[in-house]
Amino acid sequence: MSLALYRKYRPSIFADVIGQEHVTTPLSNALSSGSTHHAYLFSGPRGCGKTSSARIMARSLNCEKGPTPNPCGQCQSCKDLVANGPGSLDVIELDAATHGLVDDARDLRDKAFFAPVQSKYKIYIIDEAHQLGPGAANALLKVVEEPPPHVIFIFATTEPEKLISTIRSRTHHYPFRLVPPGILTTHLEKICASEGAVVAKGVLPLVVRASGGSVRDALSILGQLLAGAGPDGVSYEIALQLLGFTDGALLDDAIDAIAARDGATLFKTVDRVIESGHDPRRFTSDLLERLRDLMIVDALAETNANSILRDLPDDQLERMRNQSQHIGSANLSRAADIAAEGLTQMRGATAPRLILELICGRILLPGGDTSESGLLSRIERLERAENLAPMGNAQTSAKQSPTPNVGDFKESLPKSPSKAEEIAPKKVVAEETKKTPVKASAGMDVAGLRRVWPDVIEDVKKRRRLTWSLLSASAQVLGLDDSAITIGIVNAGARDSFIRSESDVILRQAFVDVVGIDRKIEVVVDASINPNTPQARE
Ligand SMILES: [Zn+2]
Incomplete structure (x- = not known):
């Protein structure tokens, strides 16, 4: 494999650009109808096809049979501009990240008025356009304002809002997105x-x-x-x-573990953070940022959180919606406080790992916290019929499955009267929950299963809608051992429908399909899932 995959499979026509139809379709239409513009702005996250599309645009414009969305592939321009081809004298790529482009921009301003060497258009592709220095931007502005008819600009940038507005306003803006x-x-x-x-x-x-x-x-x-x-x-x-050791995977594992009150996995994840050479400070600050995102997702549960959290892929958003439901608003806010405080303590600390572990311990256990936010968290957990595990337990036991201690706490702690009716029936529910043993099975552990859970749910959705609706947002992976995968479901009703409908067969097959693990499916009632969210309510 001499050529990197990304270069080897780089598209040469718009039809081969994946996941950007909202951009490539109108661009293709404009090419077909000949209604092209003299300046384009391609914005969007890195690595989703902006520069490739700019080159395709240039190829489509300069084809002898063009402008056309289907460049012929035979003419000199098409051959020159094919992906990984030699390039063309008339298509000039400039990277504003290198040195602000001051000299290049003046040069460009002077040369732009000369006719193209061998093609219809002289096309300037300006990458990282937000990094154009003010001098360069002003030099360019003159040409962009009154371009010679043979000049076309394509600006590509990850941060369109930073491109000076006088240039931006003269472009047709096409926002690229992350690929689903x-x-x-x-x-x-x-x-x-x-x-x-x-x-x-x-x-x-x-x-x-x-x-x-x-x-x-x-x-x-x-x-x-x-x-x-x-x-x-x-x-x-x-x-x-x-x-398993990328920033995102570790962060997801940590949040999944917090959501499942799974101390063992949480501390194992911290261990992996350190073992894989990540900076604990950086991880804590990422954790804080993720908690903030979860609070936004939680607050906007009914609407689309992506209007605020731009650029999040749908599966990640769905995962975060699940996580925020499991953790709950008061807990999220408190966890964020703890992480922020810990981050301050870490500045100049000699043992940041220790502080990170303390942060995790405190997030898991609001039991010893008498502050207002701590009490709120405790009430929130009581309302969900959760037990409050003692400190030592969280660090050593394999899994804190919800156990029916609610009765002991119920009388002794304040509770909001409006929620009182909700607590009583759930106490019964909690008693049906049983301890779930967790044992790592070859190559895959609980954290691994939680990681692929959204993919499993997607697979289930293809197989049977009913099973999917019983699991989506109202279930989580509790355990895995040599004989079974244990799933927690929000309430007894949902669990019974799951069993009645023989949904375990569907789910089992989905696990086989997605991760290649074939285990019996066991379902238990897991009252820790937020019953106040519409999806979870029956
Ligand atoms: Zn051609």
Whole structure:
């Protein structure tokens, strides 16, 4: 594999750009109808096809048969501008990140008026355009304001709001987006097939998640995995070794563990953070940021949180919606306070790991906290019929499954009267919950299962809507051992419908499909899932 996958599979026509139809379709239409503009702005996160699309635009404009969305591929310009081709004298790429482009911009201003050498248009592709210095931007502005008819500008940037407005207002703006996981997975599957690569189940979802929706990142991760593959291809274990330690995966594991009140996994995750060489301060600040995002998701549960949390892929948003429901508003706010406070303590601290572990311990256990936010968290947990595990327990026991101690606490703590009726029935529910043993099974543990849970749910959705609706947002993975996968479901009613409808067969098959693990499915009632959210309510 001499050529990096991202370069090897770089598209040369708009039809091959994946996941950006909202941009490529109108651009193709403009090319077909000949209604092209003299300045374009392609914005969006890194690695989702802006620069590739700018080159395709140039190729489509300068084809002898163009402008056309289907460049002929035969003419000199098409051959020069094909992906990984030699390039054309009339398509000039400038990177504003290098040195603000002051000299280049003046040069450009002087040369732009000369006719193109051999094509219809002289096309300037200006990458990282937000980094244009003020001098360069002003020099360019003159040309962008009154361009010669043969000049076309394509600005590409991750931060369109930083591009000076006088230039921005003269462009047609096309926002690129992160690629949705389903589309990206299909794309990776095709590439694996054409590379003749064998990839174990569960690997591609890991790659897609680690990439955060960036095609370039996904292909570079996949390339690395394929390069290190053994004779049997890429195994899940190898992929996990490489990808289980990315910032995003560790953060998700930590939040999943907080949501499940799973102290063992949380402290194991901290261990992985340190072992893999991450800076505990950086991790804490990422954790704080994620808690903030979760608070936003929680507050906007009914509407689309993506209006505020831009650029989050749908699967990540869905995962965060789930996490915020499990953790609850008061707990989220308190956890954020603790993380923020810990972050301050970390400045100049000699043992940041220790502080990170203390933060985790305090987030898990509002029991010893007599502050107002601590009390609120305790009430919130009581309302969810959760027990408050003692400190030592959280660090050592394998899993804090909700146990029926509610009665002991119920009388002794304040509770909001409006919620009183809700507590009583749930006490019964909690008693049905049983301890779930957690044992790591080959290559996959509870954290691993939680990681792929959204993919499993997606798979279930394809198989049977009923099962999906019983699980989506109202269930979580509680345990995994050699004989069974244990799933917690929000209430007895949902659990009974799950069993009655033989949904366990569906779910079992989904696990086999997504991660290749075949286990009996056991369901228990898990009252820690927020019953106040509409999805969870029956
Ligand atoms: Zn052509």
